[in-house]
Amino acid sequence: MTTETTKExxxxxxxxxxxxxxxxxxxxxHRRLLTRRDRLTLGLMAGxxxxxxxxxxxxxxxxSIALAFTTWDGIGFDSIKWVGLQNFKELFEQNPxxxxxxxxxxxxxxxxxxxxxxLGLFLAVQLDKKIRFSRVYQTAFFLPVVMSMxxxxxxxxxxxxxxxxxxxxxxxxxxxxxxxxWIGDPDLNLWAILxxxxxxxxxYMMILYLxxxxxxxxxxxxxxxxxxxxxxxxxxxxxxxxxxxxxxxVLVVTIIEALRAFDLVFVFNKGAEGTxxxxxxxxxxxxxxxxRIGYGSAIxxxxxxxxxxxxxxxxxxxxxxxxxx
Amino acid sequence: xxxFSPSGLSLPSPSRRTLLRGVGGAAVLGAGIPLLSACxxxxxxxxxxxxxxxxxxxDPVPKKAFADIYxxxxxxxxxxxDVNTKDSNTFQEQINSYLQxxxxxxxxxxxxxRMQFFAAKGLATPIDxxxxxxxxxxxxxxxxxxxxxDGKYYFVPLYTYPWAIFYRKSVFKEKGYEVPTKWDDFVxxxxxxxxxxxxxxxxxxxxxxxxxxxxxxxxFRANGYDFHVDLxxxxxxxxxAKVRKAFDLWAEILPYHQEGAVGRTxxxxxxxxxxxxxxxxxxGTFVAQQFTNKADLDDLDFFAFPEIDPAYGQDTVExxxxxxxxxxxxxxxxxxxxxxQYLGTPDAEDxxxxxxxxVVHASTKADTSSYTPLQKxxxxxxxxxxxxxxxxDRDSRPDFTSTVMQPALQKxxxxxxxxxxxxxxxxxxxxxxxxxx
Numbered sequence: 123m124t125t126e127t128t129k130e131x132x133x134x135x136x137x138x139x140x141x142x143x144x145x146x147x148x149x150x151x152h153r154r155l156l157t158r159r160d161r162l163t164l165g166l167m168a169g170x171x172x173x174x175x176x177x178x179x180x181x182x183x184x185x186s187i188a189l190a191f192t193t194w195d196g197i198g199f200d201s202i203k204w205v206g207l208q209n210f211k212e213l214f215e216q217n218p219x220x221x222x223x224x225x226x227x228x229x230x231x232x233x234x235x236x237x238x239x240x241l242g243l244f245l246a247v248q249l250d251k252k253i254r255f256s257r258v259y260q261t262a263f264f265l266p267v268v269m270s271m272x273x274x275x276x277x278x279x280x281x282x283x284x285x286x287x288x289x290x291x292x293x294x295x296x297x298x299x300x301x302x303x304w305i306g307d308p309d310l311n312l313w314a315i316l317x318x319x320x321x322x323x324x325x326y327m328m329i330l331y332l333x334x335x336x337x338x339x340x341x342x343x344x345x346x347x348x349x350x351x352x353x354x355x356x357x358x359x360x361x362x363x364x365x366x367x368x369x370x371x372v373l374v375v376t377i378i379e380a381l382r383a384f385d386l387v388f389v390f391n392k393g394a395e396g397t398x399x400x401x402x403x404x405x406x407x408x409x410x411x412x413x414r415i416g417y418g419s420a421i422x423x424x425x426x427x428x429x430x431x432x433x434x435x436x437x438x439x440x441x442x443x444x445x446x447x
Numbered sequence: 448x449x450x451f452s453p454s455g456l457s458l459p460s461p462s463r464r465t466l467l468r469g470v471g472g473a474a475v476l477g478a479g480i481p482l483l484s485a486c487x488x489x490x491x492x493x494x495x496x497x498x499x500x501x502x503x504x505x506d507p508v509p510k511k512a513f514a515d516i517y518x519x520x521x522x523x524x525x526x527x528x529d530v531n532t533k534d535s536n537t538f539q540e541q542i543n544s545y546l547q548x549x550x551x552x553x554x555x556x557x558x559x560x561r562m563q564f565f566a567a568k569g570l571a572t573p574i575d576x577x578x579x580x581x582x583x584x585x586x587x588x589x590x591x592x593x594x595x596x597d598g599k600y601y602f603v604p605l606y607t608y609p610w611a612i613f614y615r616k617s618v619f620k621e622k623g624y625e626v627p628t629k630w631d632d633f634v635x636x637x638x639x640x641x642x643x644x645x646x647x648x649x650x651x652x653x654x655x656x657x658x659x660x661x662x663x664x665x666x667f668r669a670n671g672y673d674f675h676v677d678l679x680x681x682x683x684x685x686x687x688a689k690v691r692k693a694f695d696l697w698a699e700i701l702p703y704h705q706e707g708a709v710g711r712t713x714x715x716x717x718x719x720x721x722x723x724x725x726x727x728x729x730x731g732t733f734v735a736q737q738f739t740n741k742a743d744l745d746d747l748d749f750f751a752f753p754e755i756d757p758a759y760g761q762d763t764v765e766x767x768x769x770x771x772x773x774x775x776x777x778x779x780x781x782x783x784x785x786x787x788q789y790l791g792t793p794d795a796e797d798x799x800x801x802x803x804x805x806v807v808h809a810s811t812k813a814d815t816s817s818y819t820p821l822q823k824x825x826x827x828x829x830x831x832x833x834x835x836x837x838x839x840d841r842d843s844r845p846d847f848t849s850t851v852m853q854p855a856l857q858k859x860x861x862x863x864x865x866x867x868x869x870x871x872x873x874x875x876x877x878x879x880x881x882x883x884x
Binding site for chain 1: 539540543544547568570646652653654655705706707708709710711715718719845846849850854855857858861872875876879880883
């Protein structure tokens with residue numbers, strides 16, 4: 123399976139140096155198993171990423187958590203003021219955009235898992251049947267995934283443009299009295315964007331499932347065919363259960379997509395009412411002149427906590443399974 | 448037997464990493480940017496014949512117009528202006544870290560609170576010595592706009608442009624409309640236009656700032672300049688009955704605005720005026736950029752927002768002003784002062800306006816003979832004003848306007864019913880933001 127190959131790569135890369143050492147006939151002992159050059163290479167290969175990781179992930183993460191309890195306009199370090207939980211209090215009680223944003227992130231996830239994910243699975247199953255032009259379809263469905271989110275947002279906001287957009291022009295809703303404001307109406311705009319997001323997500327899910335299906339042992343199908351199972355029964359009782367590992371990946375990927383949803387919406391309508399997202403609130407508060415870095419960090423910490431709530435149970439489950447194996 | 452730990456572990460990390468890098472990155476920005484920006488702009492620091500200048504004029508027309516000024520200055524004085532142009536939005540977003548790092552000697556910026564904010568933070572050099580020589584070129588209102596809260600000068604204005612209600616002369620003539628000067632006439636005109644099958648007021652608020660302009664006009668007409676300034680500065684309360692009155696007046700004309708405004712850009716809204724589907728449009732003179740056809744442009748005219756309270760009449764004009772400031776420790780201060788003195792002359796403004804005729808001189812000493820009728824009118828409107836405002840996002844804290852006012856006004860434009868809860872929510876958020884210093 124795809125995942126196993128990724129696991130093997132780092133090892134494969136690590137093997138040649140240690141294999142090369144004996145070839146040089148370096149005398150005995152595990153101390154000399156690695157030459158000085160090997161150790162240097164290893165040190166660099168392990169050290170550099172570690173430094174980058176610590177500096178870019180841990181230091182910054184902890185700094186932003188600390189900043190969440192302060193106010194800071196970003197000008198000079200002496201203007202950082204400790205305010206305790208005030209940012210969070212303000213966020214939970216006063217910010218009219220915060221709770222809608224949380225809700226929209228959740229809706230984003232639910233929609234992605236309910237519509238494009240089954241659609242992607244359906245497409246993958248069809249394409250797995252070795253139909254003609256399978257490659258062409260694969261490419262067509264996967265194309266949106268290759269495109270940048272910003273491009274997708276731009277293209278779709280042209281389609282949804284209330285005056286000159288494709289949809290309103292076709293259905294004649296671009297005249298006074300009949301307007302459908304896909305971009306501005308808070309009852310519509312989130313769903314309009316989710317169509318675009320689903321359009322992309324279905325292709326992504328299709329490729330993941332297609333990879334999973336390629337790994338299903340053909341003898342399983344043969345066996346169930348011999349038992350007289352229909353196509354649907356085979357899929358439901360045999361194929362789908364073997365796709366369990368793929369489903370886990372799909373679930374994780376979809377959660378990530380829902381939490382990091384940003385670029386599409388930002389290009390579409392900058393997160394106006396109806397499409398507020400946590401990531402957009404973070405950006406709006408932190409980036410720009412006289413920025414509210416403390417407040418923005420507090421929103422980011424909330425987003426981090428939500429991510430942890432999702433990731434920790436997953437990690438626990440994974441480790442427990444590993445220990446059992 | 449690998450389960451999914453390899454991909455499972457590495458997959459969440461992009462999201463977590465991007466998130467944290469974004470957040471934390473911003474946190475260390477304050478520390479990091481000075482180091483980074485130290486690489487740029489300082490190369491010519493020791494050259495006494497060069498002044499560095501950071502510019503936000505990235506659009507082709509203003510960029511050329513500014514370049515012409517610097518070329519003329521070099522010819523005159525032998526001093527090279529080393530221009531460092533950044534994308535306009537990026538320049539504004541990064542202004543904080545830019546000014547804290549090693550900024551250019553002189554930089555382009557806006558008048559009003561947005562200038563005073565950085566002056567108060569000690570990120571700009573007072574330039575009273577520049578104003579000793581250029582002071583006579585500018586009217587009193589420009590003097591006021593160029594001073595920081597400490598009463599010292601920090602800003603040299605170059606050009607300005609008014610906000611007003613734009614209309615097509617041919618449409619008004621054909622239908623027999625008259626330019627309204629009073630609120631009731633204005634509302635009556637809106638009604639008539641609607642009856643005639645026109646969209647009375649074109650409107651596009653997708654970018655969230657145009658609605659700020661509408662509020663400004665109604666508020667200073669109804670409540671006067673002084674109250675408007677207090678409100679912008681966070682001193683007056685948004686729950687004040689006066690503010691409520693301004694919103695009520697707005698709600699009265701809101702039905703005559705173009706539908707679906709929150710999904711429409713100002714450019715698209717301007718197109719409805721250009722195509723004569725809309726009767727009027729409240730915007731800055733830059734709306735003319737959307738009139739690419741010469742005949743349409745000649746047909747474009749504007750009038751001042753109608754009087755609401757006779758006590759204030761039409762005495763206030765919203766006239767955003769752009770110009771220059773000096774950074775906190777310029778490397779070539781002597782020459783930077785001379786450059787600013789030149790930029791404060793009518794000559795420099797003339798050169799700019801030659802390439803960008805959508806704006807007018809900030810100086811009252813400049814030659815206005817080559818003005819288009821539109822420019823002439825804009826110039827008269829500004830020089831006849833008792834008070835000038837900049838624009839809500841220049842007159843108030845930018846963090847307040849962008850994170851609170853923009854979404855709030857979008858909400859109001861879409862659904863004007865919940866004004867009271869909207870205003871109390873604005874007031875609560877305002878208190879925390881203005882308290883954060």
